[in-house]
Amino acid sequence: MLFGNPVTAILFVAFIYLIVDRRFIGLLPDFTRPLRRKSRLRQLRSTVALNPANASAQLELGQLLMERKRYREALPFLQQAGKKLEDHASAQYYLGADLVRVGEMDAGREVLEKAVALRPNVQYGEPFIYLAEAALSAGNNTAELPEWVQTVVQYGNVEVCYRMGRVLQQYGYKAEAHRLYSEALNGYKQCPTFARKTSRRWGLLAWLALKRMPLPAQYVNK
Numbered sequence: 001m002l003f004g005n006p007v008t009a010i011l012f013v014a015f016i017y018l019i020v021d022r023r024f025i026g027l028l029p030d031f032t033r034p035l036r037r038k039s040r041l042r043q044l045r046s047t048v049a050l051n052p053a054n055a056s057a058q059l060e061l062g063q064l065l066m067e068r069k070r071y072r073e074a075l076p077f078l079q080q081a082g083k084k085l086e087d088h089a090s091a092q093y094y095l096g097a098d099l100v101r102v103g104e105m106d107a108g109r110e111v112l113e114k115a116v117a118l119r120p121n122v123q124y125g126e127p128f129i130y131l132a133e134a135a136l137s138a139g140n141n142t143a144e145l146p147e148w149v150q151t152v153v154q155y156g157n158v159e160v161c162y163r164m165g166r167v168l169q170q171y172g173y174k175a176e177a178h179r180l181y182s183e184a185l186n187g188y189k190q191c192p193t194f195a196r197k198t199s200r201r202w203g204l205l206a207w208l209a210l211k212r213m214p215l216p217a218q219y220v221n222k
Contacts, residue, residue: 041065097127132168159202
């Protein structure tokens with residue numbers, strides 16, 4: 001009645017929901033982020049072209065390319081940054097994670113272990129997602145897996161618990177995956193109100209994963 005056109009009315013309601021979601025809920029992605037990231041990528045490419053020794057710019061450029069899943073393109077920038085920032089735990093983490101993403105599992109695991117040795121709390125548990133992926137995909141000894149799971153649980157990061165659970169479920173470790181999904185959901189429930197927006201999406205995904213994957217009482221770990 002207000003707009004005289006149902007399509008216009010639907011678009012208006014969608015626009016209002018988008019604003020409310022970005023302000024209070026946090027389930028929808030930030031649709032402006034790709035534009036900001038694209039602009040930043042252009043700036044960083046120019047910076048690196050003018051000053052190839054700028055390790056900070058190379059590291060940030062590699063990170064942004066990883067966010068866009070352009071792992072092969074990110075690798076040379078992260079390798080250069082990693083050489084210049086050998087004692088920088090975050091630089092080693094991103095290099096190791098990218099190596100795992102391009103299939104260089106052994107090299108990636110070595111660099112990730114170096115990152116954790118430099119600073120055990122680097123990225124608050126994320127290195128263990130890639131360490132688990134590298135070990136499981138290569139069929140290597142996974143004796144360290146329970147320790148990695150326990151470390152991720154201790155950090156209590158809702159997103160990291162969920163993502164680690166996804167990796168373990170993919171490789172058949174359903175009991176461990178179930179535990180991590182449960183930890184993610186509990187972590188979300190215990191979040192203070194001001195922090196729930198950033199964790200809500202991962203809490204919802206963990207809840208859905210638990211609904212789709214009930215754990216049989218007689219289940220034996222792989």
